[in-house]
Amino acid sequence: MKFQKLIQEHNNQITLITAILIVAGFFSKYFLGNTLGYDIFLAVASIIAAVPIMMHAYQALKVKVVSIELLVSIAVIGAFIIGEYNESAIVTFLFLFGSYLEERTLAKTRQSIKSLTEMAPTTAAVVQDDGTTEEVDVDDVDEGDIVLVKTGGSIPVDGTVVEGHGYTDESVVTGESREVGKQVKDDVFSGTMLSDGYLKIEATKVGDDTTFAKIIELVEDAQDTKSHAEKFIDRFSQYYTPAVLIIALLVFIFSRDFKLAITVLVLGCPGALVIGAPVSNVAGIGNGAKRGILVKGGEAMDTFSKIDTFVFDKTGTLTKGNTSVSAVKNYGTSLDNTFALTAKVESLSDHPLGRAIVTYAESKTYDFQELEVEDNQTIKGQGMMAQIDNHEVLAGNLKLMSSHDIKLTAQQTTDLDELQATGSSVVIIAVDGKVDLIVAISDIIRPEVAKQLQSLRDKGAKHLVMLTGDNKATADYVAQQVGIDEVHAELMPEQKVEIVKQFQQVGRSVAFVGDGINDSPSIATADIGIAMGSGTDVAIETSDVVLMQSSFEALVHAYGLAKKTVLNTKENITIAIGVVAFLLIGLIAGFIYMASGMFVHEASILVVIFNAMRLISYGKAPQVKQIPQTTPAIK
Template sequence: MKFQKYVQDHNNQITLITAILIVAGYLSKYALNSLLGYNVILAVASVIAAVPIMMHAYQALKARVISIEFLVSIAVIGAFIIGEYNESAIVTFLFLFGSYLEERTLSKTRQSIKSLTEMAPTTATVVQADGTTEEVDVDDVDEGDIVLVKTGGSIPVDGQVVEGHGYTDEAVVTGESREVGKQVQDSVYSGTMLSDGYLKIEATKVGDDTTFAKIIELVEDAQDTKSHAEKFIDRFSQYYTPAVLIIAILVFIFSRDFKLAITVLVLGCPGALVIGAPVSNVAGIGNGAKRGILVKGGEAMDTFSKIDTFVFDKTGTLTKGNTSVSTVKNYGTDLPAALSMTARIESLSDHPLGRAIVSYTEGKNYVFNDLEVEDNQTVKGQGMVAQIDNHDVLAGNQKLMQARDVKLSAQQSQDLSDLQATGSSVVIVAVDGVVTLILGISDIIRPEVAQQLQDLRDKGAKHLVMLTGDNQATAQYVADQVGIDEVHAELMPEQKVEFVKKFQQAGRRVAFIGDGINDSPSIATADIGIAMGSGTDVAIETSDVVLMQSSFEALTHAYGLAKKTVLNTKENIVIAIGVVAFLLIGLIAGFIYMASGMFVHEASILVVIFNAMRLISYGKAPKNDQVVTTTPVLK
């Protein structure tokens, strides 16, 4: 056992020693004219290089698997029997060197996992009850502990900010490199970096329960999950490898050419075929992980590539999921003054529409908190009335205006109708009996949606469907704005599931895109479930693909990546089978021999690896900045 471990740990050194001995052997023959030295040195090189190969073959046989190493081992023994020490030395060296290059190139495709694990914090600074701090192992932090993170530090837990403010780099979670401002009550994630400021964080999730730990686990599991192509190749190899052994025996029986039989064994090794599909799978999943796209394995990647119908939830998916002021109609008044009075009256209420107006006004940096309110009244079902700085201010719906005998002009009535047609909630503002503002408040359509949905079509999507619990008018408006083909509104979650099943029964391959919580039944039912969000527990557990950025650019990239990964896998299979066919034809025709054939064989393994590595750079880097426009919708 110790010897086996020693050989495994020094595999690269064995490869180097073999190469040096081969060079020394040829120097002995051609420089020193010593045939004996040539044969002895190459025989020693063969024995040294054959040790790790035969050990792998033995371990595989114990598991009742006839491996590539077993075929090479027989070929080496055969070469020794016929005295072809140069053939055995070169074959074993090329096999070891090919394994070395394979290991090096595969490690590059797994770099996303390595970079993630390296970012995982190992210690945390815990704030004690007396205010002092103590640095502890991250595994010793408990839920409810307060941890301190300073500028440049890595956040060790999932939690909520209880003190301080700063900016975090959440690229490891979302794939988005833009810094995110954090203040009291904001959520933060383990593994993210605090680029500026300081934070005290109450731990809500620690250790393996954190979002970051689950991401690492998910991506690692995904890279080990096999696609349909890989499963087929595994089954194929179980029969192919023994078949090569039988063919070599038959060749010897009928030709009595032992060297030819041994060469068949070497050239029949399905190395490129075995490695071609897994390396494509690993590279594709690694590409997604770098961009905050978590694909649960090769099978999910394979199924995703075949999707023709995308079904979307509306709120939080096609739209941003939070109400805000989307339209401001101003009628000849001082807009800052009118908005300030509106925000002042709405600040007296907890109504969601009022909070949206206050937030909008604060974003404009208009000062309103110092406006004097002499009297205020909430009129149930209509709005609010107040006297602000000696002005009578009304903010509410059309019923409030009618009750207070405030008339709307023809233009104002038309503007009101237009906003209502979009599904927006409307707040009318009157000052001293005259309408000054009409505000449209709605959920905002994601600005990139229309273009990204067209990109989905360009990549092969045939049907784009919206299923929503919202009203028909609002749903239809959103669909018209972004280019959805089919709309079904006012649905309960179980009704969405029925529609997904209906599409599947019609022969469609369905992907459902939702927030991973309310839509988890539909996500689980669809052929591919896609969660757009910050990686909640339900999203990670239920969906096949998690888009940590919650962006449509990530969705279209993931769809294109899935198709490219599957195509890349097929390319590698064709290359592998083509090389085997070429070698066998060359063997029959007499222009391929054991050493040259082994060289081509190992080269083909590198070709499929390098072909797969093209997936690592697939697609453009995610955009950090987007121009946000407001298109009215909703709720």
């Protein structure tokens, strides 16, 4: 065991010594005329270089795997037996040198992923009760601890700012190269850098629970998730490599040419074929990771490349989810009292429309915080109902009103139609069985959506669909603005799932793009689930692709990257098969021998690696303009 470890640690030195011995051997023969010295140098080089190769072959045989190293080992022993020391020395050197170059080039493809782990903070300055700070290991920080981060420091936890202000570089999480302003009550992520200012942060997630830790775990796991091509190659190589041994044996039996038989072993090594697909996937996943695009492995990449139908949620996906109250229709006696009751109901919800109403109430200083909630209930796809200060309050859509036998007057119906015609979302509020308020709320369409949806079409998307729980008028307005092909509105979550299944039943490959929380059933049902930017546990666990920066430019990049990665994999497989065919033809024609065959073999491995490395630089990192932006609300 110690000897094996020693050999592994000095593999590069063994390669160098082998090269020196080979050079010395050729120098001895061609410059000194010493043939004996030539044979001795090359024989020693063969033995030294064969040791690590044979060790790997033995370890593979212990787990019942016929490896490439076994083929080379048998070929080298055969060449040694017949006195072809030059062939055995050159073959073993090329194999070791090829492994060295392969390791170096593969390291480059993994560098973008490795750089993520190097950014993970290791210590944190925890604020003590007396106001002093203590430097502790990041694993010793507990939820609820207050940590201090100064300019240039790395934020060690996920948390909420409780004191200070500054600007953070969140590119490690979102892929966006811009600074984000942070102040009290703002959320921050582990692994991001504080470019300016100082922050005291209350830890809400620590250690392996932080968003950054989950990103690293996801990307590392993705490298081990095989694509369909990799799975096929694994199955193929299980039979291919033993078949080469049998073919070499048959060649010897029928030709009685021992050198020809061992040459077949060398030429039959499927190195480029075995490595072609994995290196493409690693490079593609690394490209995405550097841009805040997390793809869960080769299989997800492969499936994503075949998507022809994109299904989008509306609120928070096609729109920013930055909603605000744009109109209030009052039919009661006291607007202040009614809106206070409304705000109290909506404060119990985390829905974007509810948050807009609460924000509006706070800006108008409506007094709702002290109101007492006696009972409350959320009704899926309809809204909320609550008992507040002896009043029954309903806040929701027409379905909610109808289910409680509450009818709108002619004027209220007219007002409702007019507000919905502007594309606004509408919340109807009934107090004690009578409609008192209709509140219109406008969302902001993402300014880049129309252009990027066209880019999706250019890259192969054939059908773009919007599913929303919002009213039809609003949905139609948004669809018209951004260029959606098909709209389904006023849906409950289970209805969205059914529509996704219907698309699948007619043979479409479906990607669902949503926020990863409310739409998690649809994300899980679709062939590919894509979470836009929330970075939450649900988004990371449910979806196949996570876009940390919530950008449609990133969505287009991810779609193009998936197609390029799969194409690159096919190119590598074609190159590998082409090389094997060339070597066999060369062997039959007599212009390929053992050493030259090994050279071509090792060169083919490097070709597929370099081909895959082109994926690392695919596309440009998404550029996002500085906030704030002045984008008109839906009207």
